[in-house]
Amino acid sequence: MALLEVKDLKVRVEEREILHGLTLTVNEGEIHAIMGPNGSGKSTLSHVIAGKPGYEVTDGQILFKGEDLLEMSPDERAAKGVFLAFQYPVEIPGVTTMNFLRTALNAQRKARGESELMVPDFLKKVREVSKSLNIPQDMLKRGVNVGFSGGEKKRNEVLQMALFEPSLCILDEMDSGLDIDALRIAADGVNALHSPKRAMVVITHYQRLLNYIVPDIVHVMSKGRVVKSGGKELALELEASGYAQFEDAA
Amino acid sequence: MNVAVAKTGGSRAVSDLFASAEGRLPGSPDVIALRREAFETYERLGLPHRRIEEWKYTDLRALIGEVLPLAAAPDAAALKRAAEAVKAHAIAGARKLVLVDGVFAADLSDVSALASEVSLKTLQEVLANEANAAAGDLLQTTATDAVISLNAAMATDGVVVSVADGTQLSAPIHIIHVATATGASAFTRSHLRIGKNVRATVVESFVAAGKTGGYQINDALILWVGDDADVAHIRLMDDAPDAANITSQFVTVGANVKFNFFNMTTGAAVSRLQGFITLAGEGSELSVNGVNLLQKTEHGDTTLVVDHAVPNCVSRETFRAVIDDRAHSVFQGRIIVRPDAQKTDGKMMTRALLLSDEAEADNKPELEIFADDVSCGHGATAGALDESLLFYLKARGLPEKQAQALLIQAFVGEAIEQIADDGLREHVIGIAERWLERRQ
Ligand SMILES: Nc1ncnc2c1ncn2[C@@H]1O[C@H](COP(=O)(O)OP(=O)(O)OP(=O)(O)O)[C@@H](O)[C@H]1O
Ligand SMILES: [Mg+2]
Numbered sequence: 001m002a003l004l005e006v007k008d009l010k011v012r013v014e015e016r017e018i019l020h021g022l023t024l025t026v027n028e029g030e031i032h033a034i035m036g037p038n039g040s041g042k043s044t045l046s047h048v049i050a051g052k053p054g055y056e057v058t059d060g061q062i063l064f065k066g067e068d069l070l071e072m073s074p075d076e077r078a079a080k081g082v083f084l085a086f087q088y089p090v091e092i093p094g095v096t097t098m099n100f101l102r103t104a105l106n107a108q109r110k111a112r113g114e115s116e117l118m119v120p121d122f123l124k125k126v127r128e129v130s131k132s133l134n135i136p137q138d139m140l141k142r143g144v145n146v147g148f149s150g151g152e153k154k155r156n157e158v159l160q161m162a163l164f165e166p167s168l169c170i171l172d173e174m175d176s177g178l179d180i181d182a183l184r185i186a187a188d189g190v191n192a193l194h195s196p197k198r199a200m201v202v203i204t205h206y207q208r209l210l211n212y213i214v215p216d217i218v219h220v221m222s223k224g225r226v227v228k229s230g231g232k233e234l235a236l237e238l239e240a241s242g243y244a245q246f247e248d249a250a
Numbered sequence: 251m252n253v254a255v256a257k258t259g260g261s262r263a264v265s266d267l268f269a270s271a272e273g274r275l276p277g278s279p280d281v282i283a284l285r286r287e288a289f290e291t292y293e294r295l296g297l298p299h300r301r302i303e304e305w306k307y308t309d310l311r312a313l314i315g316e317v318l319p320l321a322a323a324p325d326a327a328a329l330k331r332a333a334e335a336v337k338a339h340a341i342a343g344a345r346k347l348v349l350v351d352g353v354f355a356a357d358l359s360d361v362s363a364l365a366s367e368v369s370l371k372t373l374q375e376v377l378a379n380e381a382n383a384a385a386g387d388l389l390q391t392t393a394t395d396a397v398i399s400l401n402a403a404m405a406t407d408g409v410v411v412s413v414a415d416g417t418q419l420s421a422p423i424h425i426i427h428v429a430t431a432t433g434a435s436a437f438t439r440s441h442l443r444i445g446k447n448v449r450a451t452v453v454e455s456f457v458a459a460g461k462t463g464g465y466q467i468n469d470a471l472i473l474w475v476g477d478d479a480d481v482a483h484i485r486l487m488d489d490a491p492d493a494a495n496i497t498s499q500f501v502t503v504g505a506n507v508k509f510n511f512f513n514m515t516t517g518a519a520v521s522r523l524q525g526f527i528t529l530a531g532e533g534s535e536l537s538v539n540g541v542n543l544l545q546k547t548e549h550g551d552t553t554l555v556v557d558h559a560v561p562n563c564v565s566r567e568t569f570r571a572v573i574d575d576r577a578h579s580v581f582q583g584r585i586i587v588r589p590d591a592q593k594t595d596g597k598m599m600t601r602a603l604l605l606s607d608e609a610e611a612d613n614k615p616e617l618e619i620f621a622d623d624v625s626c627g628h629g630a631t632a633g634a635l636d637e638s639l640l641f642y643l644k645a646r647g648l649p650e651k652q653a654q655a656l657l658i659q660a661f662v663g664e665a666i667e668q669i670a671d672d673g674l675r676e677h678v679i680g681i682a683e684r685w686l687e688r689r690q
Contacts, residue, residue, distance in 0.1 A: 050645050053637070078647035090642045094660025100646075103656060108647035143660075160646065 002063070003028050003199045004049070004168055009060035011041075011048055011224075018044045020224040021060065026168070029196040033210055033235060034203045036221030037243045042203045043087055045221075046170045050084040051077050064168070078104075079111035083166035085157035087173045087203075092144035097156065100144045101126060105163060129162040133189050150177030151186075158189040169193065170201045175209040187212030207239040222246045265293070267404075271320040274406055276377040277385070284386050289403035295396035304395065307580040307612045308551040313520045314494050318466050320404065321351040321434035328430040328459075333358055335428045335459040339488075341677050344424035344453060351429060352406040352436030367417035373408035373439055388441060391472065391500050392526075398498050401437055401470045408440035408470075415445035415476065422451035422674065427467065429493065430459040435466035446476035446504070451671065452483050456517065458490035467495040467518075477504040477531055482512070484674060488681055489517035491546070497523045505531025505560075512669055514541040514678060515550045516685045522551040529556070529563040529591075536565040539665040543685045544577035544609075551580035558591040561621075567598035570665050572658055573609035574689060584616040587624050594624040602632040603661050605654070605689075655686045 004026040011019040018041050026032055034042055048055050049062060051074035062069040069077060092100065106116045117125075130140065133155050145153050154174055161169050171190065175183055190213055194200065202213055210218075210232060218234040219226045220243070227246045228234065268289045275285060297317070298305035324332065332350040336358050340346060347370070348358040354372040364370060377385050388410070389402040409425060429436060444450055456467060467489060475481050489495050495518045503509050515521055529536060542550040556565050571579035585596045602611035615628035635657050643653035662682055669675040 052641055052645075073650070074641065074644040075647050075649045075653075078645055084645055086642070086645075090636075090638050092639050092642070092657070092660065094663045095656055100643075100656070103652070104643070104646040104648055107649065107652060111647065111649075164647070 005063040010058045012056040031200045033215035033218045040221045041224040079108045081167035085171045089153045097140045151182040276374040285403045288399045291399040318435040321431035324350040331459040332428040344422040367414040371410040404437035405439035408438045410441045412443040419450040424453045427456045439470040442473045447478040454485045456487045463490040463492045469497045471499045473501045480508045485513045494520040499525045501527040507534040510537045524553040532562045538567040540569040542571040545574040548577045553582040555584045557586045558594040561592045565596040569600040571602045574605040576608045578610040582614040587619040589620040592623045596626040598628045600630045
């Protein structure tokens with residue numbers, strides 16, 4: 001079943017069109033990779049799906065589980081199961097990671113009409129997940145991402161993903177700034193979440209990540225469009241020959 | 251509009267204010283003479299207005315117009331209502347001293363539970379005791395302005411507390427001002443003398459009983475902190491949303507003292523806290539943390555004068571304002587460094603969080619430095635909530651208001667964290683959370 005359907009999406013930022021009619025379908029259980037040169041619109045697409053303000057959708061639509069995603073506020077999208085692991089996670093001084101995780105999880109549960117998670121159950125879950133991601137407990141007592149290294153910030157994103165159990169995970173350059181070991185830990189965390197009901201969209205510049213998170217489908221984005229889709233061998237092809245061939249195609 | 255007529259009308263109302271209150275005002279004939287003099291000073295000056303430099307942002311003539319008649323002494327029904335409010339605002343383990351409509355309420359207070367090293371009298375009993383030569387002193391202060399003079403003239407009661415040298419007070423002293431009289435004013439004046447080498451926490455709360463509103467509070471606190479003492483002073487002004495609260499505090503700090511003052515304003519349509527803190531002994535550390543949480547058309551003014559009268563003291567002032575709707579927050583901070591006060595280290599920082607386009611923050615820092623070997627400074631920031639942080643929280647499932655609330659809590663949290671005692675800090679956080687819930 002189609003989880004996410006992006007149809008002929010056109011998006012403007014500050015009067016300039018960035019996405020020029022982008023189409024993408026992601027089914028339950030699939031892993032998609034999106035590759036493409038700097039500035040091709042990958043982050044823009046992920047932001048529009050998550051509901052970031054400042055983007056004007058001038059044409060097309062986004063359906064999530066058959067519902068019009070563009071009609072929903074960002075928090076409604078999150079509660080419905082959309083999760084974006086940010087390319088640049090922000091720092092929030094004064095809000096401890098623990099408090100943030102609990103507030104967010106309970107807000108999502110409340111929006112879905114579920115009861116709040118009991119504190120001991122919550123703590124147990126956080127402890128398990130953070131352990132598997134090699135996140136020390138004292139990091140969770142600090143402000144959200146405050147003083148975290150680049151790699152720690154990315155792992156914190158994966159931690160949230162594991163905790164919130166979204167049905168669509170979009171990972172925007174999860175691999176940037178990670179050393180080899182950190183990359184493996186984060187990728188293992190992502191793979192552990194893979195399930196027949198959950199889809200992943202992995203945005204990356206490097207084939208290396210796709211050795212760990214193996215995609216079913218690879219898309220090439222260029223100048224605001226998906227210009228080619230194929231199997232995982234497409235990523236290898238790109239690694240060898242670069243994006244030049246597609247820039248002309250776009 | 252005929253200005254002359256309006257003026258006459260105003261001053262007559264003021265005279266009536268004193269004449270009709272006189273029977274209620276405690277004091278020997280000498281004290282009454284002093285009060286009359288203070289009242290004449292007030293009458294001559296009138297309510298402060300914008301052309302008086304210290305009050306330029308808080309024009310009381312425009313904001314409150316007139317002083318309301320004195321609240322009646324609380325009757326049994328009022329005390330009963332006050333008791334409920336006291337229960338709702340009590341802090342577990344603290345020793346309560348309750349003033350209802352400007353009168354000490356012994357039955358609502360923990361008089362017998364006070365530590366033996368703490369002596370308690372009421373202002374009323376001290377002033378009424380003709381044999382007490384010091385009585386008149388209790389109405390004097392060094393700084394004079396119209397509201398302080400009015401307080402001296404009209405103060406009906408207050409607590410006069412002294413804590414003996416060397417006392418380690420385990421339980422905070424909690425002075426609770428409760429208003430039960432709608433449309434009336436209460437004048438209180440309290441004296442706290444903290445001895446040498448004392449450890450103590452003093453909390454003050456200003457609250458309304460039930461739906462009481464439209465009242466005015468004029469409070470004065472005179473506080474001495476003895477050498478080597480370690481004192482936390484926390485003031486929580488949560489008066490009714492249509493009330494006015496004008497408070498003047500005079501603090502004299504001895505040598506080698508640690509004095510932490512925290513104020514939070516969450517109530518009253520119009521408020522001013524003016525604090526005059528003198529560092530009178532060397533080697534002391536003063537920390538002042540203020541938080542204004544304002545919404546609707548509230549006006550909240552915090553004015554602080556920190557006087558470094560001697561060398562080698564440190565003062566830190568941190569002021570945070572969260573301003574919503576059309577509210578107006580004022581911070582005036584003056585640091586005075588006297589010629590002898592070398593090696594003074596005095597800093598103040600103000601930060602304003604503007605939650606609406608119409609919110610207003612005024613900030614007036616002043617450094618008056620007469621010594622040459624000092625380190626003093628001030629800084630200020632003002633801005634809205636960070637959009638990228640808001641979006642991050644929303645993308646994780648927090649609805650707009652809740653995302654804002656979390657960031658506001660973080661903003662004031664840094665000030666609230668300065669309160670060392672866990673129970674007290676939770677109490678303060680609870681008040682801030684109720685303020686957040688009042689935002690629609
Ligand atoms: N807020 C903005 N204001 C103006 N231009 C923007 C804004 N956000 C994105 N753009 C422009 O849109 C284009 C696409 O940017 P986007 O960040 O989506 O690219 P990307 O594919 O994620 O690139 P990278 O691989 O470098 O992360 C770029 O030309 C960028 O400059
Ligand atoms: Mg990007």
